[in-house]
Amino acid sequence: MGSTSAENSNNGSAGVGRRDLIKRSAALGLISVPTMSFLSACASSGGDDSGDKAKAGKKTAKNPLGVNDTAQMEFVLFDGGFGKEYAEDAVKIYETNFPKAKVKFSATQKIQSTLQPRFNQGTPPDLIDNSGAEQMDMGVLVGKSQLADLTPLLDAPSYDDPNKKVRDTLRPGIVEMGQFDGDPVWIMYYAYTVYGVWYSQKALDSLDEQYPETWDQMLAVCEKAKKKGMAGWTYAGKYPYYLPFSLYPMIGKVGGVEVLDAIDNLEPNAWKNPAVKACFDAYYELYKKGYVLKGTPGLDHIQSQTAWAQGKALFIPNGSWVENESANVIPKDFDLAVSAPTGIDSSDKMPFGTIWASGGEPFIVPAKAKNTAGGMEQLRIMLSEASSKNFTSKVKSLTAYNGGTDGITLTPGLKSGVAALEKAGDNVVNPRLQDWYVQLQKEQIGVAGLGEMMAGRLTPAEAIKKIQGYADAAAKDSSIKHYKHQ
Amino acid sequence: MQHGKYRFIVGFLALPLGLYALFVVWPFIQSIYYSFTDWTGLSPEFKMVGLDNYRRMLDDPIFWKSLQHSLIFALVLPVVTISLALFFSFMINVGGRKRRGGPVVTGVRGSSFYKIVYFFPQVLSIAIVALLFAFAYNPDSGAINSILRGIGLGSVQPLWLGDPSLALWAVMAVLVWSTVGFFVVLFSAGMASIPADLYEAALLDGAGRASTFFRITLPLLWDTVQSGWVYMGILALGAESFAVVQIMTTGPGGPDYSTTVMVLYVYQKAFRDGQAAYATTIGVALLVVTLAFAALVMRLGRRERLEY
Known part of the structure; x- marks a missing residue:
């Protein structure tokens, strides 16, 4: 009882001790690790700028953004407090307008974990509601030129009135909020808080x-x-x-x-x-x-x-x-x-x-998306009066569309919010x-x-x-x- | 017998070591590589920036604060948890009085019940534990302050997680609560394998509980305690401390940076601020701290192994 066994004692003659073997195999494993050039190709393995962008469609009065009516459009929504019904309704309109186009719609709470790898691979979806706890940092996305400029959307005729640009149908501050420095507008805030x-x-x-x-x-x-x-x-x-x-x-x-x-x-x-x-x-x-x-x-x-x-x-x-x-x-x-x-x-x-x-629910169209026109067209549909009303009545929040509260019953908080905005007039900070x-x-x-x-x-x-x-x-x-x- | 031994052993080790290299060693090397870049984590482009991230880290007061808190976690938590666990498991297995007709060495009355009770928190996920305690610490209607009011201490109503001088300790208490049971079970298993005749001999020599513990139980349990120590330290530096700080604390990491820990800071830099490269730099620092901790414990705790 109580005898001690010193480490590495009696195995000198018995060939390789267990401990040595493990050490050697570990060393082998390390050596076999490939070179650094392979390294850089890992988590950030970048696809080159995709040459497979959808061809532009013909611009018409009904299709001012020139959406390719056969191209697939992919839309990823943040599935948060506003749910996903309002977006599904808007997708249905897109499908009606472009019956030959396939729309891939998904809703998730895990925006970052789902989409960060796709940005890193250069294959992001066409429209994203970048919101929630897993929001991707907008400043970085803009700084690294990952987002498309939404100016074509803002200058397109609005969905309801061809004589009015989308830009002119929005609430005060929405366009400015989407700018970071200079004129390009990177973000379209859809909700209004x-x-x-x-x-x-x-x-x-x-x-x-x-x-x-x-x-x-x-x-x-x-x-x-x-x-x-x-x-x-x-x-x-x-x-x-x-x-x-x-x-x-x-x-x-x-x-x-x-x-x-x-x-x-x-x-x-x-x-x-x-x-x-x-x-x-x-x-x-x-x-x-x-x-x-x-x-x-x-x-x-x-x-x-x-x-x-x-x-x-x-x-x-x-x-x-x-x-x-x-x-x-x-x-x-x-x-x-x-x-x-x-x-x-x-x-x-x-x-x-x-x-x-100010705006909430920031929607972005990635620069490297295959069908940027489709993503913007989907936003144009969402910014119509009908879609906006649908949103307000379903989720009790205003949208970026200026108006869109007539003829629907507002909850007390929403009603008071509309009144506060009216009282504020231009004094909105x-x-x-x-x-x-x-x-x-x-x-x-x-x-x-x-x-x-x-x-x-x-x-x-x-x-x-x-x-x-x-x-x-x-x-x-x-x-x-x-x-x-x- | 020597012939073919290598091939035989390598054949068995290749697969696990390969998996280990791919899923453990490889990510380590990758993150060390990224710590020398300016990668944001949000786009495929990045360039090498040399030691910039490391220089920045050394000048970053929040990094030093998180390092300090992580070290407190790594030192205090194992000491408290393991001491408590040793005490509990000793009382459960050895500390009881001899009862007529019973075995010589036995735990206190109801010890099998206590064993289950201690292990119970281990069944709950750490996220649930953290949420439960976040409710308990609610200064307005939480359980702790309600109990204080109930026993007539209405004037003592701490803000708990809202108070910079209490928050870190409040968080640590949760980790002790949730992990002590595991070590009680671990040490109980170790104590069960200590032969009873050793205790009998000690009792015959007139040893009390304390000297039995320090002269028989602890030395014979030393290996288990040591690995428990390393395990607890890594747990306190890593995932568990992240979970409780992220879920429970103000901010999280507050109030006023009083609870921020290195893992939380890594997470915030990578996934909130879009600075993945800097986050990996802090991750490398965390790796160094963890390895140093393990090496230190191994060295300080080196003793000759007793066989019985």
Whole structure:
């Protein structure tokens, strides 16, 4: 008992020990690894620019983009909150218009895992809804010339009215959002999202209050709510980049659009603008006075929306998807409404009603697709009034098509969104940080800056200093592509 | 007998080693290769950039933060998990009092029940465990704060995952909870193979529980503990820590970068920021850390093997 066996002891004469053998075979395996030139041909094995593009069809009044009516068209949709029915309906129209063409339609949540290899091989589909958690980085796609310019689509006659270009049927900001630098339009945003402060009109009525237009009124409403045992605000504490949905348009209202543009352009000291400080101070006051629902920094978006729908808090910064996303927790008599953010006072640069609205569901046509004309034609069909109405009535969201709400019954949130857009008129702001600099917007400004401030761990001055530091670092970082407002 | 031995053994090893080379060694070499390029991961074009990615990594404060957290994971998690597992399995297998007519060496009362209970979390996928705890840590209506309120500690309502000084520990606690059961079972199996007469001799000499543990159980179990240690360390550096941080934490990786780990950073760079080459660079750093960890544990833990 207890005898020891030293390693490699008695096998010297017995030929090769087990250990040696394994070592040698492993070495053999390594040597047999082929050369580096083979290496580069692996995960990124690039097909050469496909010579097998579909031939252009004849341009006619009915076919302004010159779609080849026998070519296959492949369409990959993100199967998310909006489902896939609206796209299937649009595909049916395409098939009716081009009966000889074969349409390959698929819907997936895994956009990146499905499509990234196909971009790497140079064989992407003709139309993609590049959305969801697995969205492919647009800046990189544009930077690497992977996307087709959609200008031919925008300049084509619209589906409903041959005398009107597609471009002229869209809501404000949609075309600009699809540009990165210069004129080409790379992305067609199909859905239209209204951001702002969401609340229950019923709860506000029960406090005998109107939606506050100045910050003093806001504090008064919160105080009243607090006395009734209700918090003023809650937000997605684990994802504090929801706060900008009401904070950024507020900064725009207080200081003018130039302040937001300077922030987007990563200009030096953009965050040091007094309007930014005023708005940060205002939000910090919500925390200081105890108007933010207790425990909010530990809640995720669903948990915070649930607490809000249960009436634990009055206001929440969010986007118009909240009506669909929290449909199962929002009570029937909630009377959901959205408002443009409250400003500071009457000296603000822009009027009350200034709101953030922008496109969602980004559709792209890859440059290396075989049938780019087909992909664009499919988009042209989707941007018709009928398809737009179909989308709005099915998924409770507006589309990029300007109008398309007449004659259909709107849900309370949607109705209030349309009213807010009407009130805003031209005062629609569109901050771009969240699509230009994702890391900066989400984990730096959002989590490390605003999140810390609203949890009371940073003062507004400290938060601004920290965020300015991140923005300066992003401006200097040569590994990310930089953009400017046109 | 020597004749044909090589051919015989190579014949058996060729297939597994070939598979290993193709699916393990080959991807390693590929990612090292990509770490010298500027590949985005979204287009087939890229060019060599030499050591740029490595230079950038050394200047990247988030990389250093994630490295620091990964090292904390790799050091603290094995110590805590394995100590707990050793304690539990000792109590289950050896720590009981002698009962009349029973065997000399036995576990505490109900030990077979405990064994099942400890193993239970292992049955759940780590994603489900992380989600469950994300709910439990909810400061507003989660189980933990509700219990605190229930026992009259309404004034102690931490933000858990929302608090930078607690978040990392809250995440680690989940990993301990979910992995300790596996090691209890592993160590129990090891202890079952230790001959009972050793314990009997120790008992006759008047050894208590503690000295039995440190002088008999632990030395005879050393090999198992050591491999458990490496396994736990790799798990803490790799997939498991990614899953819990990604699913549970603010951001994820927050608040204020307080929970970001290397695997999460690799993922974010590759699949969020479209910087696949830089992600592979961090992956290479992770590989170095993991190998160093394994080598260190092997070296520190080298002892003569006892045979019984």
